[in-house]
């Protein structure tokens with residue numbers, strides 16, 4: 008039976024690609040309100056595709072972008088009920104000038120070694136990944152008349168904007184969405200031949216800080232040296248966030264930043280991970296890691312503090328001798344294990360306030376906060392996932408730490424009591440969130456086959 012399903016997935020590949028192209032052509036950027044109608048269009052497209060393969064599917068409005076929910080339970084279905092999650096929204100495309108092709112016109116490009124990739128915004132994150140699951144369902148339905156387990160899907164349109172509507176939506180529809188296990192396809196493989204299951208996700212705390220000094224911009228000839236420059240104040244604060252060992256200096260920051268279990272640490276130590284290659288891929292060679300930590304640990308299991316943006320004063324063409332009134336920065340923290348997002352936000356604010364001179368002021372604007380998540384490695388779904396992935400790829404799946412954040416996985420656990428199996432086929436060089444994002448055709452094809460096998464394993 009599985010052979011027939013896999014053969015069907017293979018035979019469908021060209022048509023699957025056409026469907027991916029159609030979804031990619033809808034510019035569903037969630038962070039920019041100008042694209043709200045496009046997000047609605049993408050949601051409706053997803054609903055239609057699910058209906059076409061026999062799901063009972065609806066588009067559900069929220070205060071922000073709509074959700075898509077679908078259900079299909081076949082008479083022969085057995086085993087755990089699954090809820091698959093993916094997001095149809097994408098990141099903005101800027102800077103547009105760095106794209107070699109139209110970001111929303113998918114182009115299939117052949118590399119020197121003959122392998123192919125789909126270049127477009129959202130090809131990898133997360134439209135290509137989301138469709139690997141839908142196309143796997145299609146293969147099952149077309150080859151056998153139904154799905155082997157009861158399947159529900161939830162597609163979100165606000166993941167790239169921090170999922171503001173998600174918590175309330177899960178609470179309001181808890182009975183409908185609570186299944187035995189959640190499946191998520193929004194993560195990476197270890198490398199292009201080695202599948203992975205994500206066993207941890209980092210949490211995220213974002214803060215924008217705005218420091219004000221004088222009540223207006225000043226001439227730096229009249230006032231420079233006498234009046235406080237808020238850019239200098241800000242620069243001092245940002246510089247103080249790390250010490251000479253690259254450790255974060257905010258008091259209490261490392262509380263709860265526990266190490267991964269020994270079994271996991273042992274697997275990681277044996278992985279053929281090359282820090283040179285990892286950094287070399289982006290034109291660097293000197294690790295900026297915390298003292299005593301490997302690059303792999305730095306991205307999989309250590310917390311960080313990064314300044315994501317800094318602005319103030321005159322940044323236009325030419326020169327202006329101004330002493331600005333305001334300076335601001337966007338700072339984010341990636342969290343691990345049981346670090347507390349609220350406590351870290353407060354500790355950071357106190358750290359900043361203590362460094363702002365009396366006649367200056369500081370305001371804070373929070374940008375989302377989610378704790379890290381650790382997934383138990385001995386759950387039944389994880390075992391099914393490992394088996395299916397090893398059968399498809401011919402080698403065991405790596406139990407990987409994920410540097411990124413997918414806040415919903417924590418919400419599934421906390422709000423619905425559901426564990427999640429995180430399997431993804433993106434690659435390190437997919438340029439997600441960057442110009443010329445791509446998804447390998449191999450990721451798409453074998454991703455579809457992998458989900459087809461996982462569904463089979465779950466039912467077994």
Ligand code: BES
Nearest residue numbers: 132166167168169193194195409411412
């Ligand atoms: N798919 C990513 C998360 C991810 C990144 C997983 C890299 C694996 C490797 C997701 O779409 C994403 O970009 N998440 C944001 C969340 C934020 C906007 C709340 C992130 O990690 O920055």
Ligand code: MN
Nearest residue numbers: 094132133193
């Ligand atoms: Mn994503």
Ligand code: MN
Nearest residue numbers: 132167439440
């Ligand atoms: Mn993303």
